[in-house]
Amino acid sequence: MRDVLTEWRPVVDDAIETLLPRDIDEAYLVEWFGPASHRYDPDAIQRALSDPIWDLLDRGGKRWRAVVCLLLLDGFGADPRAYLPYACIPEVLHNGTIIVDDVEDGAEIRRGEPALHHRFGPDIALNAGNAMYFLPLKVIGKNPADLDPETQLATYEMLMDELNRTHLGQGMDIYWHRNRDATVAEAEYLEMCACKTGCLGRIVARLAAIITDQPPEVEREVAAYAEDMSIAFQIGDDILDVESTIEGTTEFGKAFGNDIREGKRTLMVIHALSAADPVAADRLSSILHKPENTREEITEAIGILQSTDSIEYARECALSFSQSAREHLRDVPLDEERADQLASFTEFVIERDV
Amino acid sequence: MRDVLTEWRPVVDDAIETLLPRDIDEAYLVEWFGPASHRYDPDAIQRALSDPIWDLLDRGGKRWRAVVCLLLLDGFGADPRAYLPYACIPEVLHNGTIIVDDVEDGAEIRRGEPALHHRFGPDIALNAGNAMYFLPLKVIGKNPADLDPETQLATYEMLMDELNRTHLGQGMDIYWHRNRDATVAEAEYLEMCACKTGCLGRIVARLAAIITDQPPEVEREVAAYAEDMSIAFQIGDDILDVESTIEGTTEFGKAFGNDIREGKRTLMVIHALSAADPVAADRLSSILHKPENTREEITEAIGILQSTDSIEYARECALSFSQSAREHLRDVPLDEERADQLASFTEFVIERDV
Numbered sequence: 001m002r003d004v005l006t007e008w009r010p011v012v013d014d015a016i017e018t019l020l021p022r023d024i025d026e027a028y029l030v031e032w033f034g035p036a037s038h039r040y041d042p043d044a045i046q047r048a049l050s051d052p053i054w055d056l057l058d059r060g061g062k063r064w065r066a067v068v069c070l071l072l073l074d075g076f077g078a079d080p081r082a083y084l085p086y087a088c089i090p091e092v093l094h095n096g097t098i099i100v101d102d103v104e105d106g107a108e109i110r111r112g113e114p115a116l117h118h119r120f121g122p123d124i125a126l127n128a129g130n131a132m133y134f135l136p137l138k139v140i141g142k143n144p145a146d147l148d149p150e151t152q153l154a155t156y157e158m159l160m161d162e163l164n165r166t167h168l169g170q171g172m173d174i175y176w177h178r179n180r181d182a183t184v185a186e187a188e189y190l191e192m193c194a195c196k197t198g199c200l201g202r203i204v205a206r207l208a209a210i211i212t213d214q215p216p217e218v219e220r221e222v223a224a225y226a227e228d229m230s231i232a233f234q235i236g237d238d239i240l241d242v243e244s245t246i247e248g249t250t251e252f253g254k255a256f257g258n259d260i261r262e263g264k265r266t267l268m269v270i271h272a273l274s275a276a277d278p279v280a281a282d283r284l285s286s287i288l289h290k291p292e293n294t295r296e297e298i299t300e301a302i303g304i305l306q307s308t309d310s311i312e313y314a315r316e317c318a319l320s321f322s323q324s325a326r327e328h329l330r331d332v333p334l335d336e337e338r339a340d341q342l343a344s345f346t347e348f349v350i351e352r353d354v
Numbered sequence: 355m356r357d358v359l360t361e362w363r364p365v366v367d368d369a370i371e372t373l374l375p376r377d378i379d380e381a382y383l384v385e386w387f388g389p390a391s392h393r394y395d396p397d398a399i400q401r402a403l404s405d406p407i408w409d410l411l412d413r414g415g416k417r418w419r420a421v422v423c424l425l426l427l428d429g430f431g432a433d434p435r436a437y438l439p440y441a442c443i444p445e446v447l448h449n450g451t452i453i454v455d456d457v458e459d460g461a462e463i464r465r466g467e468p469a470l471h472h473r474f475g476p477d478i479a480l481n482a483g484n485a486m487y488f489l490p491l492k493v494i495g496k497n498p499a500d501l502d503p504e505t506q507l508a509t510y511e512m513l514m515d516e517l518n519r520t521h522l523g524q525g526m527d528i529y530w531h532r533n534r535d536a537t538v539a540e541a542e543y544l545e546m547c548a549c550k551t552g553c554l555g556r557i558v559a560r561l562a563a564i565i566t567d568q569p570p571e572v573e574r575e576v577a578a579y580a581e582d583m584s585i586a587f588q589i590g591d592d593i594l595d596v597e598s599t600i601e602g603t604t605e606f607g608k609a610f611g612n613d614i615r616e617g618k619r620t621l622m623v624i625h626a627l628s629a630a631d632p633v634a635a636d637r638l639s640s641i642l643h644k645p646e647n648t649r650e651e652i653t654e655a656i657g658i659l660q661s662t663d664s665i666e667y668a669r670e671c672a673l674s675f676s677q678s679a680r681e682h683l684r685d686v687p688l689d690e691e692r693a694d695q696l697a698s699f700t701e702f703v704i705e706r707d708v
Binding site for chain 2: 029033034036037038039040041043044045047048049100103104105106121122123124126127128130131133134135137138140141149150152153156157160161163164165167168170171172174175176178179182184185187188190191192194198227
């Protein structure tokens with residue numbers, strides 16, 4: 001799996017560079033955005049968009065969303081290189097949401113360096129993040145794979161569906177961790193993941209299906225694969241946040257006890273709040289909703305999660321979504337080698353930060 | 355003009371309510387966003403999206419973007435009521451950009467009340483603002499006017515064009531006011547307006563043209579009308595900021611000397627920097643780029659703008675764009691009464707805060 005990612009990453013980055021070059025000039029702006037009415041300032045656009053966006057992209061990320069899209073395309077029997085700009089769409093969208101989420105969450109660190117709004121200021125960061133919501137969508141109109149109008153239209157509609165639901169998911173997540181009184185059921189947490197994280201995954205899969213003209217049931221199944229894998233990934237990500245705090249490792253690239261500081265309602269928290277005795281549950285809730293936490297409080301909160309076996313519960317849940325994701329691939333007509341790789345991805349995503 | 359706005363405002367608000375009800379329930383979520391994979395939390399979405407968005411919408415705004423769209427539709431001989439949901443698109447987009455811009459600018463006040471991020475927190479505000487970038491675009495897929503697929507596709511492409519350029523404009527604007535060393539030519543300032551403010555205007559006009567199947571030259575001319583009117587509006591808005599500061603009026607709904615505090619490179623500033631003697635120009639530049647300004651500094655900066663007749667210069671420029679906007683309407687085949695109203699709008703927008 002790692003080999004596939006390593007092989008494709010530079011190819012994906014080259015493709016992203018055609019959407020947004022590292023060096024912005026007048027010719028690119030005219031070609032990509034149309035002629036100016038008066039006069040563009042390429043230097044300003046360089047510093048307001050290209051510099052911060054590449055600063056983030058160059059920090060890492062395995063580009064797995066693009067790679068899964070390419071593997072699906074290949075698995076469907078298409079030449080993935082012919083569709084490279086499309087595979088960049090979810091990747092650029094994803095990195096855009098990272099910038100915006102970090103502003104929303106007041107995050108300090110991203111991929112081991114200062115969050116983009118700390119390095120470039122919140123205004124530059126936010127505008128760059130939001131630009132990434134629209135920049136890659138220009139690919140559809142540019143139409144490098146010469147898709148017919150019905151397919152272009154289906155692509156836009158799919159993107160509008162999923163990008164809308166992304167904001168529902170983010171809204172639920174934010175509202176919950178700002179409001180101590182909000183009660184969150186497990187099904188609501190899973191919906192939040194399905195929307196917030198899953199929709200980007202669904203874009204990956206539906207894009208590959210739509211642009212190669214797969215039948216609706218194939219699009220549905222690969223979307224379900226990607227959604228369930230994304231839920232597994234999100235739960236895995238939450239577990240990793242807690243475990244890296246327990247182990248005192250910093251490589252994960254986030255602050256100590258990040259999710260607890262933020263008061264996030266993770267699956268572990270939801271489980272612990274209902275499984276712990278009332279006193280411990282109340283204490284956990286208190287710690288989550290304090291504006292600031294000491295290291296002792298974070299350790300105490302994690303102790304409560306451990307006492308209710310909530311980390312283990314979440315891990316089993318992630319594994320079950322990972323298995324469900326694989327099952328959705330079962331009836332999809334895919335090249336066997338690619339099907340195996342796509343199946344093995346469902347394990348990969350819950351094992352490490354990608 | 356005021357009558358038309360007064361007449362249409364409640365109709366537009368009713369139409370916006372069909373896109374985003376004041377009271378969110380499961381049925382709306384399923385109908386608008388599709389069935390949940392697990393379970394939506396309507397209460398969280400109510401509080402994270404509907405409440406903040408309607409809080410802003412209910413503060414005012416004349417909905418002129420929707421009304422201009424409806425007047426154009428009517429002028430083209432279409433029944434505007436049949437296209438109401440489309441006319442809401444630029445209006446909702448515009449209000450979304452307001453929320454995001456206020457976070458980016460660190461604005462305190464909006465329409466006379468605390469900026470949304472102060473009332474609801476930056477995370478809720480930002481997510482709601484970003485949701486407004488996608489929510490109205492669902493109208494195209496819902497297709498209430500039964501547009502043919504080519505028209506739907508053309509609508510999406512137009513929106514992607516314009517929403518991309520919006521972020522170029524915002525990027526230029528932000529970069530300039532954060533970097534004292536950036537030199538800004540008048541043509542670049544006008545491009546910034548054409549992108550940042552003009553693109554939303556262009557959406558208003560192109561939407562009306564595309565969904566009623568007007569020929570390309572009509573779409574081009576009404577887009578140019580809207581763009582030039584928006585530039586006039588932006589310059590007028592900047593003038594209003596300075597004048598309300600001079601007059602000490604607070605009704606404008608912004609803080610004293612807002613644009614100067616932000617260090618905005620307005621047309622007045624660009625003009626004054628080149629027209630003033632070097633000592634005064636340097637002083638103006640210093641004041642603009644200080645992190646905080648005293649009232650005396652703001653008064654001094656405005657004094658420099660006055661000494662170079664820069665406010666008058668900007669007013670003449672706004673009038674000239676307003677006239678250019680009217681000229682673009684001249685050859686467009688429009689119902690005469692509507693053509694007159696649309697022309698009179700070009701004067702209206704530079705006279706007051708809409």
